[in-house]
Protein backbone atom coordinates (compact mmCIF):
# COMPACT_ATOMS: atom_id res chain seq x y z
CA UNK A 1 0.00 0.00 0.00
CA UNK A 2 1.36 3.39 -0.99
CA UNK A 3 1.45 6.23 1.52
CA UNK A 4 1.78 8.89 -1.16
CA UNK A 5 0.11 12.12 -0.02
CA UNK A 6 -2.56 13.77 -2.15
CA UNK A 7 -4.21 17.13 -1.64
CA UNK A 8 -7.54 17.72 -3.37
CA UNK A 9 -8.57 21.35 -3.83
CA UNK A 10 -12.37 21.47 -3.83
CA UNK A 11 -15.07 19.08 -2.65
CA UNK A 12 -17.37 19.28 -5.67
CA UNK A 13 -18.51 15.94 -7.11
CA UNK A 14 -15.25 15.81 -9.12
CA UNK A 15 -12.99 16.40 -6.11
CA UNK A 16 -14.91 14.12 -3.76
CA UNK A 17 -14.96 11.30 -6.32
CA UNK A 18 -11.22 11.63 -6.93
CA UNK A 19 -10.51 11.88 -3.19
CA UNK A 20 -12.66 8.89 -2.25
CA UNK A 21 -11.21 6.68 -5.02
CA UNK A 22 -7.64 7.66 -4.14
CA UNK A 23 -8.25 6.96 -0.44
CA UNK A 24 -9.76 3.58 -1.35
CA UNK A 25 -6.72 2.83 -3.51
CA UNK A 26 -4.33 3.45 -0.62
CA UNK A 27 -3.33 7.11 -0.81
CA UNK A 28 -3.31 9.58 2.08
CA UNK A 29 -5.91 12.10 1.00
CA UNK A 30 -6.85 15.54 2.34
CA UNK A 31 -9.62 17.50 0.66
CA UNK A 32 -9.93 21.26 1.28
CA UNK A 33 -13.07 23.18 0.37
CA UNK A 34 -13.79 26.84 0.87
CA UNK A 35 -17.57 26.40 1.27
CA UNK A 36 -19.66 25.39 4.28
CA UNK A 37 -21.11 22.25 2.70
CA UNK A 38 -19.52 19.92 0.14
CA UNK A 39 -20.92 19.33 -3.34
CA UNK A 40 -20.28 22.70 -5.04
CA UNK A 41 -22.80 23.19 -7.88
CA UNK A 42 -24.47 19.91 -6.87
CA UNK A 43 -25.06 20.84 -3.22
CA UNK A 44 -28.21 22.09 -1.46
CA UNK A 45 -29.38 24.66 1.06
CA UNK A 46 -32.31 24.61 3.48
CA UNK A 47 -34.78 27.39 4.16
CA UNK A 48 -38.00 27.25 6.21
CA UNK A 49 -38.44 23.52 5.83
CA UNK A 50 -37.61 23.50 2.10
CA UNK A 51 -34.46 21.91 0.67
CA UNK A 52 -33.28 23.53 -2.56
CA UNK A 53 -30.82 21.98 -4.99
CA UNK A 54 -28.31 24.77 -5.69
CA UNK A 55 -27.66 23.91 -9.36
CA UNK A 56 -27.73 20.32 -10.57
CA UNK A 57 -31.13 18.65 -10.26
CA UNK A 58 -30.89 15.65 -12.63
CA UNK A 59 -28.28 12.89 -12.45
CA UNK A 60 -27.02 10.62 -15.24
CA UNK A 61 -24.95 7.50 -14.67
CA UNK A 62 -26.87 5.76 -11.87
CA UNK A 63 -28.01 2.83 -14.03
CA UNK A 64 -26.10 -0.49 -13.86
CA UNK A 65 -22.73 0.17 -15.55
CA UNK A 66 -23.23 3.96 -15.32
CA UNK A 67 -20.28 5.96 -14.00
CA UNK A 68 -21.74 6.78 -10.57
CA UNK A 69 -22.87 3.16 -10.14
CA UNK A 70 -19.41 1.84 -11.04
CA UNK A 71 -17.66 4.23 -8.67
CA UNK A 72 -20.08 3.67 -5.77
CA UNK A 73 -19.68 -0.05 -6.27
CA UNK A 74 -15.86 0.22 -6.04
CA UNK A 75 -16.20 2.44 -2.97
CA UNK A 76 -18.58 0.00 -1.32
CA UNK A 77 -21.17 2.64 -0.45
CA UNK A 78 -24.85 2.51 -1.20
CA UNK A 79 -26.03 4.16 -4.39
CA UNK A 80 -28.45 7.01 -3.60
CA UNK A 81 -32.13 6.13 -4.10
CA UNK A 82 -33.50 7.69 -7.24
CA UNK A 83 -36.36 7.57 -9.71
CA UNK A 84 -36.19 8.02 -13.47
CA UNK A 85 -37.13 11.37 -14.96
CA UNK A 86 -39.68 10.39 -17.58
CA UNK A 87 -39.92 12.55 -19.56
CA UNK A 88 -36.35 13.74 -18.97
CA UNK A 89 -37.65 17.16 -19.95
CA UNK A 90 -40.85 18.72 -21.28
CA UNK A 91 -39.88 21.53 -23.63
CA UNK A 92 -42.35 24.36 -24.32
CA UNK A 93 -41.64 26.47 -27.38
CA UNK A 94 -43.13 29.99 -27.56
CA UNK A 95 -46.89 30.12 -28.06
CA UNK A 96 -47.27 26.33 -27.79
CA UNK A 97 -49.37 24.72 -25.09
CA UNK A 98 -48.26 21.16 -25.75
CA UNK A 99 -44.64 20.32 -24.82
CA UNK A 100 -42.06 18.28 -26.70
CA UNK A 101 -41.58 15.44 -24.23
CA UNK A 102 -38.21 13.72 -24.19
CA UNK A 103 -39.42 10.26 -23.17
CA UNK A 104 -37.13 7.62 -21.70
CA UNK A 105 -38.57 4.79 -23.81
CA UNK A 106 -36.68 5.00 -27.15
CA UNK A 107 -39.75 4.00 -29.19
CA UNK A 108 -41.97 6.54 -27.47
CA UNK A 109 -39.34 9.24 -28.01
CA UNK A 110 -39.04 8.22 -31.66
CA UNK A 111 -42.81 8.57 -32.12
CA UNK A 112 -42.77 11.93 -30.32
CA UNK A 113 -39.98 13.42 -32.40
CA UNK A 114 -41.45 12.10 -35.68
CA UNK A 115 -44.69 13.90 -34.77
CA UNK A 116 -42.98 17.05 -33.53
CA UNK A 117 -40.29 17.30 -36.21
CA UNK A 118 -41.51 15.61 -39.41
CA UNK A 119 -38.74 14.72 -41.85
CA UNK A 120 -35.97 14.72 -39.24
CA UNK A 121 -35.66 10.97 -38.61
CA UNK A 122 -32.44 10.50 -40.60
CA UNK A 123 -30.79 13.13 -38.41
CA UNK A 124 -31.94 11.31 -35.26
CA UNK A 125 -30.81 7.97 -36.64
CA UNK A 126 -27.31 9.38 -37.15
CA UNK A 127 -27.37 10.73 -33.60
CA UNK A 128 -28.35 7.26 -32.33
CA UNK A 129 -25.49 5.55 -34.22
CA UNK A 130 -22.98 8.11 -32.92
CA UNK A 131 -24.37 7.82 -29.39
CA UNK A 132 -24.02 4.03 -29.30
CA UNK A 133 -20.41 4.11 -30.54
CA UNK A 134 -19.39 7.06 -28.33
CA UNK A 135 -21.09 5.62 -25.24
CA UNK A 136 -19.42 2.24 -25.63
CA UNK A 137 -16.06 3.99 -26.23
CA UNK A 138 -16.42 6.15 -23.09
CA UNK A 139 -17.41 3.05 -21.10
CA UNK A 140 -13.97 1.56 -21.88
CA UNK A 141 -12.33 4.48 -20.01
CA UNK A 142 -10.27 6.17 -22.74
CA UNK A 143 -7.96 8.97 -21.66
CA UNK A 144 -8.90 12.05 -23.64
CA UNK A 145 -7.11 14.13 -24.68
CA UNK A 146 -3.92 12.06 -24.37
CA UNK A 147 -0.85 13.88 -23.08
CA UNK A 148 1.75 11.10 -22.82
CA UNK A 149 2.41 7.54 -23.89
CA UNK A 150 0.38 5.96 -21.07
CA UNK A 151 -2.62 8.16 -21.89
CA UNK A 152 -2.32 7.21 -25.56
CA UNK A 153 -2.13 3.51 -24.70
CA UNK A 154 -5.40 3.82 -22.73
CA UNK A 155 -7.02 5.64 -25.61
CA UNK A 156 -5.94 3.01 -28.13
CA UNK A 157 -7.16 0.20 -25.84
CA UNK A 158 -10.64 1.76 -25.82
CA UNK A 159 -10.88 1.93 -29.62
CA UNK A 160 -12.99 -0.62 -31.48
CA UNK A 161 -14.13 -0.86 -35.07
CA UNK A 162 -17.38 0.96 -34.29
CA UNK A 163 -15.43 3.87 -32.75
CA UNK A 164 -14.01 4.49 -36.20
CA UNK A 165 -17.52 5.26 -37.47
CA UNK A 166 -17.46 8.39 -35.31
CA UNK A 167 -14.12 9.67 -36.66
CA UNK A 168 -15.49 11.36 -39.85
CA UNK A 169 -17.86 13.36 -37.64
CA UNK A 170 -15.21 14.66 -35.22
CA UNK A 171 -15.02 18.12 -36.78
CA UNK A 172 -18.75 18.54 -37.39
CA UNK A 173 -21.18 20.60 -35.35
CA UNK A 174 -24.87 19.84 -34.88
CA UNK A 175 -25.62 22.73 -37.24
CA UNK A 176 -23.50 21.00 -39.94
CA UNK A 177 -25.43 17.76 -39.47
CA UNK A 178 -28.77 19.56 -39.73
CA UNK A 179 -27.67 21.13 -43.03
CA UNK A 180 -26.39 17.73 -44.23
CA UNK A 181 -29.93 16.36 -43.89
CA UNK A 182 -31.59 19.43 -45.40
CA UNK A 183 -32.88 20.56 -41.99
CA UNK A 184 -30.96 23.84 -41.84
CA UNK A 185 -34.21 25.81 -42.24
CA UNK A 186 -36.23 23.78 -39.74
CA UNK A 187 -36.48 26.53 -37.16
CA UNK A 188 -38.63 24.59 -34.75
CA UNK A 189 -36.15 21.69 -34.55
CA UNK A 190 -33.27 24.16 -34.34
CA UNK A 191 -34.92 25.98 -31.42
CA UNK A 192 -35.48 22.72 -29.58
CA UNK A 193 -31.87 21.63 -30.10
CA UNK A 194 -30.51 25.07 -29.16
CA UNK A 195 -32.43 24.95 -25.89
CA UNK A 196 -31.43 21.43 -24.92
CA UNK A 197 -27.82 21.76 -26.01
CA UNK A 198 -27.25 25.01 -24.18
CA UNK A 199 -28.04 23.08 -20.97
CA UNK A 200 -25.44 20.42 -21.63
CA UNK A 201 -22.78 22.06 -23.78
CA UNK A 202 -23.05 25.79 -22.94
CA UNK A 203 -23.47 26.64 -26.62
CA UNK A 204 -26.16 26.30 -29.28
CA UNK A 205 -26.57 23.75 -32.07
CA UNK A 206 -24.43 25.70 -34.54
CA UNK A 207 -21.47 25.57 -32.18
CA UNK A 208 -21.90 22.27 -30.30
CA UNK A 209 -19.62 19.44 -31.44
CA UNK A 210 -21.80 16.73 -33.00
CA UNK A 211 -20.18 13.83 -31.13
CA UNK A 212 -20.67 15.56 -27.81
CA UNK A 213 -24.30 16.36 -28.68
CA UNK A 214 -24.99 12.74 -29.62
CA UNK A 215 -23.94 11.65 -26.14
CA UNK A 216 -25.65 14.50 -24.28
CA UNK A 217 -28.97 14.00 -26.06
CA UNK A 218 -28.89 10.18 -26.20
CA UNK A 219 -28.30 9.63 -22.49
CA UNK A 220 -31.94 10.43 -21.61
CA UNK A 221 -33.19 7.18 -23.20
CA UNK A 222 -33.31 3.65 -21.83
CA UNK A 223 -31.16 1.69 -20.92
CA UNK A 224 -29.55 4.92 -19.68
CA UNK A 225 -31.65 7.79 -18.35
CA UNK A 226 -31.71 10.84 -16.13
CA UNK A 227 -32.56 10.42 -12.46
CA UNK A 228 -34.18 12.46 -9.71
CA UNK A 229 -32.53 11.77 -6.34
CA UNK A 230 -34.64 11.06 -3.29
CA UNK A 231 -33.89 13.44 -0.43
CA UNK A 232 -31.90 16.00 -2.39
CA UNK A 233 -28.80 16.34 -4.57
CA UNK A 234 -26.75 16.53 -1.35
CA UNK A 235 -27.10 12.75 -0.97
CA UNK A 236 -24.57 12.26 -3.76
CA UNK A 237 -21.82 14.23 -2.01
CA UNK A 238 -22.77 12.86 1.41
CA UNK A 239 -22.16 9.32 0.14
CA UNK A 240 -18.83 10.32 -1.39
CA UNK A 241 -17.75 11.97 1.89
CA UNK A 242 -18.78 8.77 3.70
CA UNK A 243 -16.52 6.78 1.36
CA UNK A 244 -13.62 9.25 1.64
CA UNK A 245 -13.69 9.03 5.43
CA UNK A 246 -14.25 5.26 5.45
CA UNK A 247 -10.88 4.86 3.70
CA UNK A 248 -9.04 7.30 5.99
CA UNK A 249 -9.33 10.45 3.87
CA UNK A 250 -10.01 13.82 5.47
CA UNK A 251 -12.35 16.61 4.41
CA UNK A 252 -11.75 20.10 5.73
CA UNK A 253 -14.59 22.49 4.94
CA UNK A 254 -14.20 26.28 5.15
CA UNK A 255 -10.55 25.92 4.16
CA UNK A 256 -9.58 27.99 1.13
CA UNK A 257 -6.58 27.01 -0.96
CA UNK A 258 -5.04 30.36 -1.85
CA UNK A 259 -2.10 29.16 -3.94
CA UNK A 260 -0.66 26.06 -5.56
CA UNK A 261 3.13 26.22 -5.36
CA UNK A 262 5.31 24.85 -8.14
CA UNK A 263 9.00 24.06 -7.81
CA UNK A 264 11.46 22.33 -10.10
CA UNK A 265 9.68 18.99 -9.47
CA UNK A 266 6.23 20.34 -10.37
CA UNK A 267 3.29 21.01 -8.03
CA UNK A 268 4.61 20.56 -4.50
CA UNK A 269 2.45 22.34 -1.96
CA UNK A 270 -0.62 24.49 -1.35
CA UNK A 271 -1.19 27.53 0.81
CA UNK A 272 -4.29 26.97 2.93
CA UNK A 273 -6.36 29.57 4.77
CA UNK A 274 -8.65 28.36 7.53
CA UNK A 275 -11.80 30.49 7.66
CA UNK A 276 -12.47 28.96 11.07
CA UNK A 277 -9.25 30.00 12.84
CA UNK A 278 -7.73 32.59 10.49
CA UNK A 279 -4.55 30.45 10.28
CA UNK A 280 -2.56 30.28 7.02
CA UNK A 281 -0.11 27.47 6.35
CA UNK A 282 1.69 25.62 3.58
CA UNK A 283 0.99 21.93 3.14
CA UNK A 284 3.08 19.67 0.94
CA UNK A 285 1.90 16.72 -1.13
CA UNK A 286 3.16 14.29 -3.76
CA UNK A 287 0.23 15.11 -6.03
CA UNK A 288 -2.32 17.91 -6.09
CA UNK A 289 -5.76 17.41 -7.64
CA UNK A 290 -7.53 20.66 -8.47
CA UNK A 291 -11.35 20.47 -8.64
CA UNK A 292 -11.81 24.03 -9.83
CA UNK A 293 -12.59 25.58 -13.23
CA UNK A 294 -9.47 25.82 -15.40
CA UNK A 295 -9.90 29.63 -15.26
CA UNK A 296 -9.37 29.43 -11.46
CA UNK A 297 -6.48 27.01 -11.76
CA UNK A 298 -4.17 29.22 -13.82
CA UNK A 299 -4.69 32.08 -11.35
CA UNK A 300 -3.70 29.88 -8.39
CA UNK A 301 -0.30 28.78 -9.68
CA UNK A 302 2.77 30.33 -8.01
CA UNK A 303 6.21 29.61 -9.42
CA UNK A 304 8.76 29.22 -6.59
CA UNK A 305 12.17 30.34 -7.83
CA UNK A 306 11.69 28.82 -11.28
CA UNK A 307 10.61 29.85 -14.74
CA UNK A 308 7.32 28.93 -16.33
CA UNK A 309 7.93 26.29 -19.03
CA UNK A 310 6.76 26.84 -22.62
CA UNK A 311 3.99 24.25 -22.20
CA UNK A 312 2.76 25.99 -19.05
CA UNK A 313 2.86 29.39 -20.74
CA UNK A 314 0.84 28.11 -23.73
CA UNK A 315 -1.69 26.54 -21.35
CA UNK A 316 -2.14 29.83 -19.49
CA UNK A 317 -2.53 31.70 -22.78
CA UNK A 318 -5.08 29.18 -24.03
CA UNK A 319 -7.16 29.60 -20.88
CA UNK A 320 -6.98 33.40 -21.14
CA UNK A 321 -8.28 33.23 -24.72
CA UNK A 322 -11.29 31.01 -23.96
CA UNK A 323 -14.60 32.54 -25.05
CA UNK A 324 -16.43 34.06 -22.06
CA UNK A 325 -18.35 31.39 -20.15
CA UNK A 326 -21.92 31.92 -18.96
CA UNK A 327 -23.10 32.36 -15.42
CA UNK A 328 -26.45 31.29 -14.00
CA UNK A 329 -29.36 33.18 -12.54
CA UNK A 330 -31.50 30.87 -10.42
CA UNK A 331 -34.81 31.47 -8.65
CA UNK A 332 -35.70 29.11 -5.80
CA UNK A 333 -39.38 29.03 -4.82
CA UNK A 334 -41.01 27.22 -1.92
CA UNK A 335 -44.69 26.98 -2.89
CA UNK A 336 -47.96 25.39 -1.86
CA UNK A 337 -48.69 22.23 -3.84
CA UNK A 338 -51.69 24.04 -5.34
CA UNK A 339 -49.22 26.14 -7.36
CA UNK A 340 -48.21 23.05 -9.34
CA UNK A 341 -50.51 22.03 -12.23
CA UNK A 342 -51.76 18.44 -12.25
CA UNK A 343 -49.43 15.98 -14.05
CA UNK A 344 -46.58 18.49 -14.02
CA UNK A 345 -43.39 16.84 -15.33
CA UNK A 346 -40.43 17.13 -12.92
CA UNK A 347 -38.28 18.98 -15.45
CA UNK A 348 -39.45 21.59 -17.93
CA UNK A 349 -37.84 24.03 -20.27
CA UNK A 350 -39.57 27.17 -21.51
CA UNK A 351 -38.52 29.36 -24.43
CA UNK A 352 -40.12 32.81 -24.47
CA UNK A 353 -40.74 35.14 -27.36
CA UNK A 354 -41.26 38.23 -25.24
CA UNK A 355 -38.38 40.50 -24.47
CA UNK A 356 -37.08 41.12 -21.02
CA UNK A 357 -33.81 41.37 -19.21
CA UNK A 358 -33.53 37.78 -18.19
CA UNK A 359 -31.47 35.10 -19.79
CA UNK A 360 -28.96 34.85 -22.60
CA UNK A 361 -31.29 32.68 -24.66
CA UNK A 362 -34.61 33.84 -23.24
CA UNK A 363 -35.37 30.52 -21.58
CA UNK A 364 -35.86 28.94 -18.18
CA UNK A 365 -34.96 25.41 -17.12
CA UNK A 366 -37.26 24.35 -14.32
CA UNK A 367 -37.11 21.55 -11.80
CA UNK A 368 -40.11 20.72 -9.60
CA UNK A 369 -40.01 18.55 -6.49
CA UNK A 370 -42.24 15.51 -6.21
CA UNK A 371 -44.52 14.87 -3.23
CA UNK A 372 -42.52 12.88 -0.68
CA UNK A 373 -39.11 13.36 -2.34
CA UNK A 374 -37.70 15.08 0.74
CA UNK A 375 -37.46 18.61 -0.63
CA UNK A 376 -40.63 20.18 0.76
CA UNK A 377 -42.98 19.78 3.75
CA UNK A 378 -46.27 17.98 3.16
CA UNK A 379 -48.61 19.93 0.90
CA UNK A 380 -45.73 22.04 -0.43
CA UNK A 381 -43.25 21.84 -3.31
CA UNK A 382 -40.06 23.47 -4.54
CA UNK A 383 -39.60 25.08 -7.95
CA UNK A 384 -36.06 25.85 -9.10
CA UNK A 385 -35.75 27.85 -12.32
CA UNK A 386 -32.42 28.73 -13.92
CA UNK A 387 -31.33 30.78 -16.89
CA UNK A 388 -27.94 31.57 -18.36
CA UNK A 389 -26.63 35.07 -17.84
CA UNK A 390 -23.63 37.16 -18.80
CA UNK A 391 -21.39 37.36 -15.73
CA UNK A 392 -20.23 40.89 -16.67
CA UNK A 393 -23.73 42.31 -16.12
CA UNK A 394 -23.47 41.35 -12.46
CA UNK A 395 -19.91 42.40 -11.72
CA UNK A 396 -20.34 45.83 -13.33
CA UNK A 397 -23.89 46.78 -12.31
CA UNK A 398 -24.61 49.93 -10.33
CA UNK A 399 -27.35 48.54 -8.11
CA UNK A 400 -26.86 44.80 -7.66
CA UNK A 401 -29.84 44.24 -5.36
CA UNK A 402 -32.22 46.12 -7.68
CA UNK A 403 -31.01 44.10 -10.68
CA UNK A 404 -31.39 40.85 -8.77
CA UNK A 405 -34.94 41.81 -7.75
CA UNK A 406 -35.86 42.71 -11.36
CA UNK A 407 -34.53 39.36 -12.61
CA UNK A 408 -36.35 37.43 -9.88
CA UNK A 409 -39.66 39.22 -10.52
CA UNK A 410 -39.35 38.65 -14.25
CA UNK A 411 -38.56 34.96 -13.77
CA UNK A 412 -41.58 34.58 -11.47
CA UNK A 413 -43.82 36.40 -13.97
CA UNK A 414 -42.65 34.03 -16.71
CA UNK A 415 -43.14 30.97 -14.50
CA UNK A 416 -46.61 32.32 -13.69
CA UNK A 417 -47.70 31.46 -17.24
CA UNK A 418 -47.50 27.79 -16.29
CA UNK A 419 -47.60 27.60 -12.48
CA UNK A 420 -50.28 29.14 -10.23
CA UNK A 421 -48.00 31.67 -8.58
CA UNK A 422 -49.64 34.24 -6.31
CA UNK A 423 -48.59 35.88 -3.03
CA UNK A 424 -50.70 33.18 -1.33
CA UNK A 425 -49.05 30.19 -3.05
CA UNK A 426 -45.44 31.45 -2.85
CA UNK A 427 -44.25 30.66 0.67
CA UNK A 428 -40.55 31.36 0.19
CA UNK A 429 -38.39 32.86 -2.56
CA UNK A 430 -34.67 33.39 -3.02
CA UNK A 431 -32.41 33.98 -6.00
CA UNK A 432 -28.78 33.31 -6.93
CA UNK A 433 -26.65 35.29 -9.38
CA UNK A 434 -23.11 34.76 -10.67
CA UNK A 435 -21.95 36.71 -7.58
CA UNK A 436 -23.73 34.16 -5.37
CA UNK A 437 -22.04 31.29 -7.26
CA UNK A 438 -18.65 33.01 -6.88
CA UNK A 439 -19.19 33.25 -3.16
CA UNK A 440 -20.49 29.74 -2.52
CA UNK A 441 -18.60 27.69 -5.12
CA UNK A 442 -15.48 29.82 -5.55
CA UNK A 443 -15.89 29.62 -9.33
CA UNK A 444 -14.15 32.40 -11.25
CA UNK A 445 -16.71 35.19 -11.94
CA UNK A 446 -19.47 32.69 -11.06
CA UNK A 447 -19.14 30.85 -14.39
CA UNK A 448 -20.96 27.54 -14.57
CA UNK A 449 -20.87 24.38 -16.60
CA UNK A 450 -17.38 24.10 -18.06
CA UNK A 451 -15.57 25.50 -21.06
CA UNK A 452 -18.26 24.89 -23.70
CA UNK A 453 -18.34 21.89 -26.01
CA UNK A 454 -17.30 23.65 -29.21
CA UNK A 455 -15.05 21.77 -31.64
CA UNK A 456 -11.79 23.33 -30.32
CA UNK A 457 -12.63 22.50 -26.69
CA UNK A 458 -14.42 19.15 -26.75
CA UNK A 459 -13.09 15.58 -26.36
CA UNK A 460 -9.80 15.18 -28.24
CA UNK A 461 -9.22 18.95 -28.30
CA UNK A 462 -10.37 19.76 -24.76
CA UNK A 463 -8.55 20.32 -21.49
CA UNK A 464 -6.85 17.24 -20.12
CA UNK A 465 -6.89 16.01 -16.54
CA UNK A 466 -3.07 15.83 -16.91
CA UNK A 467 -1.92 19.45 -16.74
CA UNK A 468 1.42 20.71 -18.10
CA UNK A 469 2.62 20.91 -14.48
CA UNK A 470 3.95 17.56 -13.24
CA UNK A 471 1.99 16.22 -10.22
CA UNK A 472 -0.88 18.65 -10.82
CA UNK A 473 -4.20 17.21 -12.03
CA UNK A 474 -7.39 18.94 -13.05
CA UNK A 475 -10.78 17.30 -12.46
CA UNK A 476 -14.24 18.74 -12.94
CA UNK A 477 -16.35 20.27 -15.65
CA UNK A 478 -13.50 22.00 -17.52
CA UNK A 479 -12.13 18.61 -18.57
CA UNK A 480 -13.34 15.71 -20.73
CA UNK A 481 -16.12 14.59 -20.94
CA UNK A 482 -17.55 17.86 -19.63
CA UNK A 483 -20.15 19.14 -17.24
CA UNK A 484 -22.64 17.30 -15.08
CA UNK A 485 -22.09 15.07 -12.08
CA UNK A 486 -21.54 12.06 -14.37
CA UNK A 487 -19.05 13.95 -16.55
CA UNK A 488 -16.95 15.18 -13.64
CA UNK A 489 -16.93 11.67 -12.15
CA UNK A 490 -15.35 10.35 -15.36
CA UNK A 491 -12.69 13.04 -15.16
CA UNK A 492 -12.00 12.13 -11.52
CA UNK A 493 -11.64 8.45 -12.41
CA UNK A 494 -9.24 9.34 -15.24
CA UNK A 495 -7.02 11.45 -12.97
CA UNK A 496 -6.98 8.70 -10.33
CA UNK A 497 -5.87 6.13 -12.91
CA UNK A 498 -3.20 8.50 -14.21
CA UNK A 499 -1.85 9.11 -10.70
CA UNK A 500 -1.81 5.35 -10.08
CA UNK A 501 0.06 4.70 -13.31
CA UNK A 502 2.86 6.94 -12.10
CA UNK A 503 5.76 5.08 -10.53
CA UNK A 504 7.16 6.97 -7.54
Ligand SMILES: Cc1cc2nc3c(=O)[nH]c(=O)nc-3n(C[C@H](O)[C@H](O)[C@H](O)COP(=O)(O)OP(=O)(O)OC[C@H]3O[C@@H](n4cnc5c(N)ncnc54)[C@H](O)[C@@H]3O)c2cc1C
Pocket residue numbers: 009010011012013014015032033034035038039040041042054055056057058059060255256257258291292293296328330386440441442443448449450475476477478482483484485486488
Ligand atom coordinates in the same frame (compact mmCIF):
# COMPACT_ATOMS: atom_id res chain seq x y z
C1 LIG B 1 -27.87 26.08 -12.38
C2 LIG B 1 -27.14 24.79 -12.69
C3 LIG B 1 -27.87 23.68 -13.06
C4 LIG B 1 -27.22 22.47 -13.33
N1 LIG B 1 -27.97 21.35 -13.61
C5 LIG B 1 -27.35 20.16 -13.72
C6 LIG B 1 -28.10 18.95 -13.77
O1 LIG B 1 -29.34 18.95 -13.70
N2 LIG B 1 -27.41 17.77 -13.86
C7 LIG B 1 -26.05 17.73 -13.85
O2 LIG B 1 -25.47 16.63 -13.89
N3 LIG B 1 -25.31 18.86 -13.79
C8 LIG B 1 -25.93 20.05 -13.70
N4 LIG B 1 -25.18 21.19 -13.57
C9 LIG B 1 -23.72 21.11 -13.70
C10 LIG B 1 -23.08 20.44 -12.50
O3 LIG B 1 -23.65 20.92 -11.32
C11 LIG B 1 -21.59 20.73 -12.51
O4 LIG B 1 -21.03 20.49 -13.79
C12 LIG B 1 -20.85 19.86 -11.52
O5 LIG B 1 -21.55 19.76 -10.29
C13 LIG B 1 -19.49 20.49 -11.30
O6 LIG B 1 -18.77 19.73 -10.41
P1 LIG B 1 -17.23 20.00 -10.16
O7 LIG B 1 -16.76 18.93 -9.27
O8 LIG B 1 -16.53 20.18 -11.45
O9 LIG B 1 -17.10 21.43 -9.46
P2 LIG B 1 -17.92 22.37 -8.50
O10 LIG B 1 -19.28 21.90 -8.28
O11 LIG B 1 -17.72 23.75 -9.01
O12 LIG B 1 -17.14 22.23 -7.12
C14 LIG B 1 -15.90 22.86 -6.88
C15 LIG B 1 -15.68 22.91 -5.38
O13 LIG B 1 -14.41 23.51 -5.18
C16 LIG B 1 -14.51 24.42 -4.09
N5 LIG B 1 -13.45 25.42 -4.30
C17 LIG B 1 -13.33 26.28 -5.34
N6 LIG B 1 -12.21 27.02 -5.19
C18 LIG B 1 -11.63 26.60 -4.05
C19 LIG B 1 -10.42 26.97 -3.36
N7 LIG B 1 -9.61 27.92 -3.82
N8 LIG B 1 -10.12 26.34 -2.21
C20 LIG B 1 -10.93 25.37 -1.70
N9 LIG B 1 -12.07 24.99 -2.32
C21 LIG B 1 -12.40 25.58 -3.48
C22 LIG B 1 -15.92 24.96 -4.16
O14 LIG B 1 -16.35 25.44 -2.90
C23 LIG B 1 -16.70 23.75 -4.65
O15 LIG B 1 -17.23 23.01 -3.57
C24 LIG B 1 -25.81 22.40 -13.27
C25 LIG B 1 -25.07 23.52 -12.89
C26 LIG B 1 -25.72 24.71 -12.58
C27 LIG B 1 -24.91 25.87 -12.13
